[in-house]
Amino acid sequence: MKKHILFIWLFIAITPSIIAQETSKAKEKGHTDQNKFRQMYDLLATPNSYRTASGAPGPDYYQQQADYKIDIELDDKNTKLYGTETITYTNNAKESLDYLWLQLDQNIAARTSKTPLVDNSKIDPSISAAGFSRKYLEAKFDGGFKLDYVKDAKGNPMSYTVNETMMRINLDKPLQHGEKIVLNIKWNYNINNYMIDGGRSGYEHFKDGNNLYILAQFYPRMAVYNDVEGWQNMQFWGAGEFALTFGNYEVNITVPADHIMEATGVLQNRSEVFTPEQLKRYNQAENSFDKPVIIVTQAEAMAAEKGFSAKKKTWRYKAENVRDFAISTSRKFIMDAMAVQFETKKAMAISLYPKEGNPLWETYSTRAVAHTLKSYSSHTFEYPYPKAVSVNAQDQGMEYPMICWNFGRPQEDGTYTDRVKYGMLGVIIHEVGHNYFPMIVNSDERQWTWMDEGLNTFLQSLAQATFDPKFPIDRGPAKNIVPYMSGDQSKLEPIMTNSESISQFGNNAYGKPATALNILRETIMGHDLFDYAFKTYANRWKFKHPTPEDFFRTMEDASAVDLDWFFRGWFYTTDYTDIGIKEVKQFFVSNDPPKDFKAPEVTRRNRLKASGPLVYMIANDSPDFKPEMNKPLDIKSVTALDEFIQTKFTAEEKAKLDSPKYFYQVTFNKPGGLVMPIIVELSFEDGTSETQTFPAQIWRFNDAEVSRMFATKKPIAKITVDPKLETADIDTTNNVWPKAEVKSKFD
Amino acid sequence: MRKTLGFIIIFVVLSGFGWHKFYVSIFQLHHSPDKKRLEITTRLFVDDLNKALQDHYHQTTHLGEETETAADIALMNRYLAENFTIEVNGQKKSFAFVSKELDNNVLVGYYKINDIPKIKSLKILNTVLTQTYAEQQNMIQADFNGKKQSLLLTAEKTSGVLK
Numbered sequence: 060m061k062k063h064i065l066f067i068w069l070f071i072a073i074t075p076s077i078i079a080q081e082t083s084k085a086k087e088k089g090h091t092d093q094n095k096f097r098q099m100y101d102l103l104a105t106p107n108s109y110r111t112a113s114g115a116p117g118p119d120y121y122q123q124q125a126d127y128k129i130d131i132e133l134d135d136k137n138t139k140l141y142g143t144e145t146i147t148y149t150n151n152a153k154e155s156l157d158y159l160w161l162q163l164d165q166n167i168a169a170r171t172s173k174t175p176l177v178d179n180s181k182i183d184p185s186i187s188a189a190g191f192s193r194k195y196l197e198a199k200f201d202g203g204f205k206l207d208y209v210k211d212a213k214g215n216p217m218s219y220t221v222n223e224t225m226m227r228i229n230l231d232k233p234l235q236h237g238e239k240i241v242l243n244i245k246w247n248y249n250i251n252n253y254m255i256d257g258g259r260s261g262y263e264h265f266k267d268g269n270n271l272y273i274l275a276q277f278y279p280r281m282a283v284y285n286d287v288e289g290w291q292n293m294q295f296w297g298a299g300e301f302a303l304t305f306g307n308y309e310v311n312i313t314v315p316a317d318h319i320m321e322a323t324g325v326l327q328n329r330s331e332v333f334t335p336e337q338l339k340r341y342n343q344a345e346n347s348f349d350k351p352v353i354i355v356t357q358a359e360a361m362a363a364e365k366g367f368s369a370k371k372k373t374w375r376y377k378a379e380n381v382r383d384f385a386i387s388t389s390r391k392f393i394m395d396a397m398a399v400q401f402e403t404k405k406a407m408a409i410s411l412y413p414k415e416g417n418p419l420w421e422t423y424s425t426r427a428v429a430h431t432l433k434s435y436s437s438h439t440f441e442y443p444y445p446k447a448v449s450v451n452a453q454d455q456g457m458e459y460p461m462i463c464w465n466f467g468r469p470q471e472d473g474t475y476t477d478r479v480k481y482g483m484l485g486v487i488i489h490e491v492g493h494n495y496f497p498m499i500v501n502s503d504e505r506q507w508t509w510m511d512e513g514l515n516t517f518l519q520s521l522a523q524a525t526f527d528p529k530f531p532i533d534r535g536p537a538k539n540i541v542p543y544m545s546g547d548q549s550k551l552e553p554i555m556t557n558s559e560s561i562s563q564f565g566n567n568a569y570g571k572p573a574t575a576l577n578i579l580r581e582t583i584m585g586h587d588l589f590d591y592a593f594k595t596y597a598n599r600w601k602f603k604h605p606t607p608e609d610f611f612r613t614m615e616d617a618s619a620v621d622l623d624w625f626f627r628g629w630f631y632t633t634d635y636t637d638i639g640i641k642e643v644k645q646f647f648v649s650n651d652p653p654k655d656f657k658a659p660e661v662t663r664r665n666r667l668k669a670s671g672p673l674v675y676m677i678a679n680d681s682p683d684f685k686p687e688m689n690k691p692l693d694i695k696s697v698t699a700l701d702e703f704i705q706t707k708f709t710a711e712e713k714a715k716l717d718s719p720k721y722f723y724q725v726t727f728n729k730p731g732g733l734v735m736p737i738i739v740e741l742s743f744e745d746g747t748s749e750t751q752t753f754p755a756q757i758w759r760f761n762d763a764e765v766s767r768m769f770a771t772k773k774p775i776a777k778i779t780v781d782p783k784l785e786t787a788d789i790d791t792t793n794n795v796w797p798k799a800e801v802k803s804k805f806d
Numbered sequence: 807m808r809k810t811l812g813f814i815i816i817f818v819v820l821s822g823f824g825w826h827k828f829y830v831s832i833f834q835l836h837h838s839p840d841k842k843r844l845e846i847t848t849r850l851f852v853d854d855l856n857k858a859l860q861d862h863y864h865q866t867t868h869l870g871e872e873t874e875t876a877a878d879i880a881l882m883n884r885y886l887a888e889n890f891t892i893e894v895n896g897q898k899k900s901f902a903f904v905s906k907e908l909d910n911n912v913l914v915g916y917y918k919i920n921d922i923p924k925i926k927s928l929k930i931l932n933t934v935l936t937q938t939y940a941e942q943q944n945m946i947q948a949d950f951n952g953k954k955q956s957l958l959l960t961a962e963k964t965s966g967v968l969k
């Protein structure tokens with residue numbers, strides 16, 4: 060019997076829908092879950108024992124080790140570099156390796172390089188004679204590594220294959236788990252004048268005959284082998300920077316005796332390369348925490364730049380747990396330094412610059428380095444390296460462990476504008492900041508530029524704001540990304556796009572991710588939750604190789620803020636924010652029902668809202684609205700409500716009741732594809748205002764339109780969505796009610 | 807700087823991206839049928855603009871700084887008139903300077919072309935900053951006849967038509 064009743068109930072429930080289906084003509088197709096809040100199972104790699112679902116390294120996480128002993132000699136006259144190196148490579152992977160891959164980045168400048176061949180080229184409508192000559196007449200720069208040999212530990216030649224910027228070492232027998240292999244390599248190359256031939260390293264030539272060298276990618280380097288890519292041996296085309304293995308370095312660098320140098324690592328023979336006077340000043344700098352001490356003076360540099368010594372000097376450096384090594388050397392260098400104190404240790408902030416950089420550089424560079432280390436450490440981890448060096452190299456902005464190249468020089472008469480000053484400070488903060496990402500939190504730049512540039516640009520904006528409240532900040536504030544995100548969709552890619560396929564590099568890989576993080580911190584998560592999660596990511600992955608998944612997962616796992624919708628929208632699509640006010644209705648409380656009002660049937664669910672005496676909400680645009688209704692709610696005049704309150708509450712309870720006077724229903728629409736919180740500012744007629752924020756999840760059932768009611772004590776004069784421009788809303792003309800007659804800029 | 811154009815192109819091919827400047831300017835063109843005019847908003851990084859004027863006219867300008875002069879603004883307008891031309895319905899029109907303001911380090915300029923009751927086509931020629939920065943991109947965002955359209959102009963593609 061019971062069964063029978065159930066059948067009848069089902070039949071009754073189903074019948075209307077069957078009828079409805081028969082009458083509708085076109086049959087709709089089904090669909091998969093397209094909800095913007097669905098979790099990112101479709102996008103993220105499956106977690107495993109190398110990388111966990113929490114975003115932390117797993118129990119089987121490993122990374123390879125590459126230790127280098129390098130001897131370099133610089134031929135200043137012929138701008139040529141000679142080197143030999145011994146690489147000791149340790150296979151920490153459980154599997155054995157059949158071959159090894161090394162990076163030969165200099166080959167991007169070889170005459171046979173394919174890099175120039177993958178670019179569009181068109182005839183210039185006009186070109187200088189020098190440019191024409193260089194482009195059409197002169198032989199191309201003869202760059203690229205010239206390899207003398209690759210030998211094993213015993214000195215026997217090893218078999219190798221060069222494929223453009225990558226070299227494969229063909230092993231006789233596989234390198235087993237835990238085994239080490241020794242490679243001995245000898246090479247040389249012509250150093251490029253980067254002002255002419257481009258590049259992240261090379262030399263700048265001065266009218267006085269001197270060169271200022273910034274040497275990087277100067278040695279064959281081990282490629283990364285890991286659980287995600289196998290060998291990361293994607294060719295170096297120019298945009299995707301580096302993926303590098305951690306290791307320890309001992310590097311001896313022989314240069315003309317009158318050069319001043321800085322490089323990655325700790326200088327081992329300072330007393331051999333400095334004068335006693337310079338040594339004394341350096342010791343002073345080691346204890347100067349408030350201002351830089353000049354170690355090599357401008358007078359000494361100006362004397363040295365006339366010398367062109369034929370003698371040589373060797374500078375010996377050791378660096379521990381770095382992913383790369385870089386050198387800057389010149390006769391022209393002035394040097395200053397100061398000490399920076401962290402909680403448990405100290406580091407040196409150092410600057411190298413030619414006299415052409417003064418007075419700008421002696422005033423700001425080292426101070427900016429010290430500030431950057433303190434600011435970044437407060438958001439990540441204590442700076443673990445013994446120093447950070449800022450080198451003034453014209454037109455450059457490039458980062459290496461403990462050392463970086465930065466542009467910015469005054470006019471010849473020593474004057475400079477605020478733009479030049481802030482440009483130089485910006486690049487110094489940015490490049491010194493790269494020590495954290497990607498030098499220590501060692502993401503794969505060849506695959507994902509945003510993982511270091513985006514995170515670094517975000518921290519840069521925080522460091523700039525604390526260095527100088529007047530610092531103009533290009534990237535980070537939400538409104539600054541609007542022109543990019545509102546641009547022609549055919550020119551946009553998601554942030555999650557390979558480094559070589561991004562058309563607006565600065566906006567896509569620097570600006571947009573920095574803005575996304577800024578919005579997370581300021582608007583979505585708040586400082587406490589964001590800072591804890593971001594710090595967790597930095598600490599989990601320092602001296603390791605994280606992937607985007609590790610970042611996304613950690614930010615969520617450490618904060619309990621569901622961010623799948625945010626990362627999906629901001630990082631995996633080119634959608635933009637556009638939220639507007641579609642309609643505002645004011646309601647008035649009435650004793651009288653509207654004309655064709657039918658009381659709703661009282662059910663178990665609505666019995667609280669719909670039973671008993673009713674009061675009626677009349678919209679200002681309904682036919683039942685009468686001008687005399689247009690006044691604030693006075694409960695006394697609404698009989699049913701007044702009686703209810705009088706009988707239900709004691710005097711004490713009545714005193715605690717809220718007393719809203721005005722009732723509004725606001726409908727928000729969302730022309731933009733991104734879901735974002737709705738930030739609503741209610742401005743009252745008396746000039747006061749209040750802001751309410753509705754979490755992004757308000758869009759979960761309707762991605763196009765949602766409504767909210769507001770019951771206020773004061774009449775609303777104006778409603779503004781996103782009043783402080785926090786969400787990168789691309790069209791703010793629909794953000795205001797009543798639609799403001801914006802005073803035209805063109806009248 | 808015409809002189810080093812060739813050098814710049816080579817530089818771009820091999821240059822690093824450790825630090826990347828924006829190199830994107832925005833030109834917004836809005837047609838107001840009520841007021842029968844085309845309203846033009848230019849958004850240019852002010853230091854790029856000063857550099858372009860230096861390269862072009864060999865004059866040091868101080869746009870966006872306290873020492874900015876009326877002559878600096880006049881030179882900027884001359885530069886824009888020479889490097890940004892608009893043909894409305896097949897006829898070249900010159901635009902009048904209305905005002906300008908500084909938004910952070912972007913110089914926002916307001917210009918207008920009066921007596922435009924209807925737009926059938928807009929032809930844009932834009933070489934602003936492309937000779938100073940070979941990778942300069944000029945984004946044209948137009949809004950007329952109720953339709954939003956955009957054009958991305960570069961050193962290689964300096965003109966386009968919107969209908």
Ligand SMILES: [Zn+2]
Nearest residue numbers: 512515824825
């Ligand atoms: Zn960078």
